[in-house]
Amino acid sequence: MECVLLQTSGGGKSSQEIIEELACDILSKIPPDFELDEVQAKYPVRYEESMNTVLVQELIRFNRLITTVRQSLIDIRKAIKGLVVMSSELEDVFDSMMVGKVPAMWAAKSYPSLKPLGSYVTDLIARIHFFQEWIMNGIPVVFWISGFYFTPSFMTGVTQNYARRYKIPIDHLGFEFEVMKQENTMTSKPNNGAYIKGLFVEGARWGREDMALAESKSKILYDPLPIVWLKPGEKAKFEERKTYTCPVYKTSARRGTLSTTGHSTNYVLSIELPTKEPPGHWINRGVALLCQLDD
Incomplete structure (x- = not known):
């Protein structure tokens, strides 16, 4: 017509x-x-x-x-x-x-x-x-995680490389996380895992002085997170640390159809961020990481 x-x-x-x-x-x-x-x-x-x-x-x-x-x-x-x-x-x-x-x-x-x-x-x-x-x-030194269409395939790729290198069953592996001091670039790749960038903290900010989550500054809704090192390893060997398990979402909607994992399709993974406050403090504030902003 x-x-x-x-x-x-x-x-x-x-x-x-x-x-x-x-x-x-x-x-x-x-x-x-x-x-x-x-x-x-x-x-x-x-x-x-x-x-x-x-x-x-x-x-x-x-x-x-x-x-x-x-x-x-x-x-x-x-x-x-x-x-x-x-x-x-x-x-x-x-x-x-x-x-x-x-x-x-x-x-x-x-x-x-x-x-x-x-x-x-x-x-x-x-x-x-x-x-x-x-x-x-060639393969980037730092991956712009927000640039991926289907982020889970990237996460699987990082884990697979580690599993094959050290001949460990992939279902025994998980990630530890280290927020780096560098904001955007690194001089060389890590020995294991991957550096990622492009995440924003919503509901809090990253305290660059003490390298831990901190309260948002007035009228600043989002704070860019520096480079994060995804470190694969055997989950059974991970040490307990005082962290907030922070969910990562593709957009600020935080919703989407449920996938086979039981998570929203908008959900990417959870990153453990160091905190001086109890995790419940950040849960109450709805603190999350976003791959992209709405504007």
Whole structure:
């Protein structure tokens, strides 16, 4: 069914012209699909390096999303020019773009995000750039955990590398965590495990002086967490420490359909953070870590 598009009042640009320009702008920023054959040749499946498999799986997911975004924008431009029929799906893309919202067609193929359209596109391009850097320069020293489409595969990859290196059954392993003093970069990879960055503390802040959770400062809702070292090891050998088991979520919604683990699909893992207060203190404040903010 043809969609009747109304002119904007006041002699400004019509809604068609606004969407045409916006579609052109986004299309100019979206890079080509990842060349999977080339990447697989450079990063083949290797028993001792699970990250190669993680990389290829991520690129497959991102290619699916990039293709959907690109094709919908090409189609919406054609529909505006009257070259193709404005379907109900394209109508939704048009209406969503008009109000700065991520179209449902994109969201269906996307990682969870609560960002408005402009921020979403910026975030998507940053994620693509993270993987382009990985392809060009090798496995990162510090992983931007927020950049992954499916974070559990990364966590499994880190654990698998350790299990295979030390010949320990993977179900015996867990993670210990160390928050580093460095905020964004490290000079070299850790001997075991992985460095991650990109997390935000909600409901508290990270006390950089005493390296423990601390009360939020006035009017500051989120505090960036420095680099965290994920240290795999045998759970039975972990020492008891005074920590708050802080859940990590992909978005601030903290909800989603329950997965087979019994957790929300928005849940990533729990990181134990040093605390001088009893854990209940932070539970009452609803303290959590977020992979991305809403704006």
